[in-house]
Amino acid sequence: MLSAQNISKNFITDNKVVPVLKNVSVDIHDGEFVSIVGRSGSGKTTLLNVLSTLVRPDGGELHYGTENLSALSEKRLNRLRQSDFSVIFQFHHLLPYLTVLENTLLPFMQSVRPVKKAAMEKALGCLERVGLADKADRLPGNLSGGEQQRVAIARALVKSSKVLFADEPTGSLDKGTGEKIMGLLSELNNDGLAVVMVTHDPVYAKMAGRSVHIEDGVIV
Amino acid sequence: MNILTIPMRNIRRKPSKTLLLLLVFSLGVMSIVALYEVSQVVGHSLEKKLTAFGANIIISPVSEKLSVSYGGLHMGDMLFDVHDLPEEETVAAIRSIALNDRLSAVAPNLVTMTRVNDTAVALVGVRWKDERxxxxxxxxxxxxPEKPDEVLVGSKAATKLQLKAGDRLSLLGRDFTVSGTLYDTGSDDDTVIFMNLSSLQELQGKPGATSFIEVAALCAGCPIEDIVAQLQEKLPGVEVKALQHVINQRMASIHFVQNLALTISVVILVTAAAMVGLSMMSAVSERKKDIGILRSLGYGKPQVFIIFCLEAGLIGMLSGVVGYLGGFGASFQVLEFLHMAEGGTPIFSSTHLLMAAGLFSLVTVLAAVYPAWKGAGVEPSAALVAL
Incomplete structure (x- = not known):
């Protein structure tokens, strides 16, 4: 489904080239739950960003199905992020001035055409699924950290994505809330959604079907 | 819910910042609108006052001029086929043009020559109210003069004929009383004697005749050429001549007032637009996180660009409406303060209100183009640093 071959990525810090990913190769299969684990600074978040097309690699190739994503135009990558890929971040990242429902519907608000009723119903359904239908009109500032993360997951669900990329989704949450979020991710994975998750937590990493260990930019 | 929802909600997010920006830009718009309205009234009032300093269009019968020389002796210019104009019909025709509201005065004149104490002098018949x-x-x-047998004598003519107020003199066989003599005007008026037009028509045996008609036209609202063309259409076979130097002098004064207002307006507008631009620039830096979220959801550069431009445009539109209403109200106070309220009243126009809203939203959008372009150019990877 998603295949990264010999990916390399460098960052420039203090005029020095710092290699973050060194010829990394990894495959993500349909409906798979993969965790990426490693120490801080090992390159796991960069790998997730490359896989989710948010960061272009300096070398190597990234394939999604039959498409070579490394060669895709910006426009095509945007379209892919609109439809097939979803990303949730450690700090949930909702627009604070939009309501829960509006944040969930963000993927459909890209033009002056009003959001369709069907999309609205689907968004409410997704909020229902993450247990937040009754808070659809609230602003993110009035929600707990766990609830905000669930809104971010609902936003990923509403697009009917094929792959969900999660960067430390439980990193800022307490244990109980973190477990609920992990339970939700497992549930979604059971429904056929592929999940690629970066985590520090070995317990959560074991909940994934497969773990990829990365150290100093190399998969071990 | 659509892409407009994002800037609209963001404007509401920081009400104090939005209100401050709105206030600053509205004040700019208000100053511009007030300046515009005041300059229009002042310009119109100035034009009316300047019109009191003589005619700017002369209507006279068509005549043929011939320079006569014989045997090396130059005998001067001779006029052929000089006809008088019928006063009533000609004035009615002048008053019937489409731009009639731009004509502030129409003054018929009949000119003839006579002798007073063996001194040749020109007699000019006028309608006192129109001429004054x-x-x-x-x-x-x-x-x-208030009576038909009273005359007004130009300053040089009075000196030459040794006339003063209260003196009597005989003109074309009838006795007249000098009601007054004019102070020097520096014009042809100094050398002639003015009398009631009807009296001169009667003495000349030319009832209802005029030699030429002076017209004072207000030229700020339309080009003088339009007025002249309309007069020519109504008065075929009659010469209609615009006194360009008079018009140009007047228009220069009016244009000075309007250009001054325009220059100040442009400075205010540029300053206000720069403030919007700076504010949008800081908004782009503050909202890298938002850009990152949007880009991760598949929003392209054009959509991010549009969001920032729409945000600026909304502020410009609101400022345009608030500023126009404020400026319109303020123009009355300014005119009152300048003691020019009697010069005219600004007229409210919903078209102008819509134009102000449109124009100022366009200005703010233009001011936001660079910051928006910078914001749209932020790569998802760079925006992720902020996340």
Whole structure:
């Protein structure tokens, strides 16, 4: 489904080239739950960003199905992020001035055409699924950290994505809330959604079907 | 819910910042609108006052001029086929043009020559009310004529004929009383004697005849050429001549007032637009996180660009409406303060209100183009640093 071959990525810090990913190769299969684990600074978040097309690699190739994503135009990558890929971040990242429902519907608000009723119903359904239908009109500032993360997951669900990329989704949450979020991710994975998750937590990493260990930019 | 929802909600997010920006830009718009309205009224008032300093269009019968020389002796210019104009019909035709509201005075004149104590002098018959409407600078020693047998003597003619207010003189066989003599005007008026037009028509045996008609036109609202063309259409076979130097002098004064207002307006507008631009620039830096979220959801550069431009445009539109209403109200106070309220009243126009909203939203969008372009150019990877 998603295949990264010999990916390399460098960052420039203090005029020095710092290699973050060194010829990394990894495959993500349909409906798979993969965790990426490693120490801080090992390159796991960069790998997730490359896989989710948010960061272009300096070398190597990234394939999604039959498409070579490394060669895709910006426009095509945007379209892919609109439809097939979803990303949730450690700090949930909702627009604070939009309501829960509006944040969930963000993927459909890209033009002056009003959001369709069907999309609205689907968004409410997704909020229902993450247990937040009754808070659809609230602003993110009035929600707990766990609830905000669930809104971010609902936003990923509403697009009917094929792959969900999660960067430390439980990193800022307490244990109980973190477990609920992990339970939700497992549930979604059971429904056929592929999940690629970066985590520090070995317990959560074991909940994934497969773990990829990365150290100093190399998969071990 | 659509892409407009994002800037609209963001404007509501920081009400104090939005209100401050709105206030600053509205004040700019208000100053511009007030300046515009005041300059229009002042310009119109100035034009009316300047019109009192003489005619700017002369209507006269068509005549043929011939320079006569014989045997090496130059005998001067001779006029052929000189006809008088019928006063009533000609004035009615002048008053019937489409731009009639731009005509502030129409003054018929009949000119003839006579002798007073063996001195040749020109007699000019006028309608006192119309003539004084054009020549408000006239100041008599004595009074203006009120009766048909009273005359007003130009300053040089009075000196030459040794006439003063109260003197009597015989003109074309009838006795007249000098009601007053004019102070120097520096014009042809100094050398002639003015009398009631009807009296001169009667003495000349030319009832209802005029030699030429002076017209004072207000030229700020339309080009003088339009007025002349309309007069020519209504008066075929009659010469209609615009006194360009008079018009240009007047228009220069009016244009000075309007250009001054325009220059100040442009400075205010540029300053306000720069403030919007700076504010949007800081908004782009503050909202890298938002850009990152949007880009991760598949929003392209054009959509991010549009969001920032829409945000600026909304502020510009609101400022345009608030500023126009405020500026319109303020123009009354300014005119009152300048003691020019009697010069005219600004007229509310919903078209102008819509134009102000449109124009100022366009200005703010233009001011936001660079910051928005910078914001749209932020790569998802760079925005992720902020996340």
């Amino acid at each position: 409407g054009i020549k408000s600078y006239w100041a008599p020693k004595g009074t203006f």
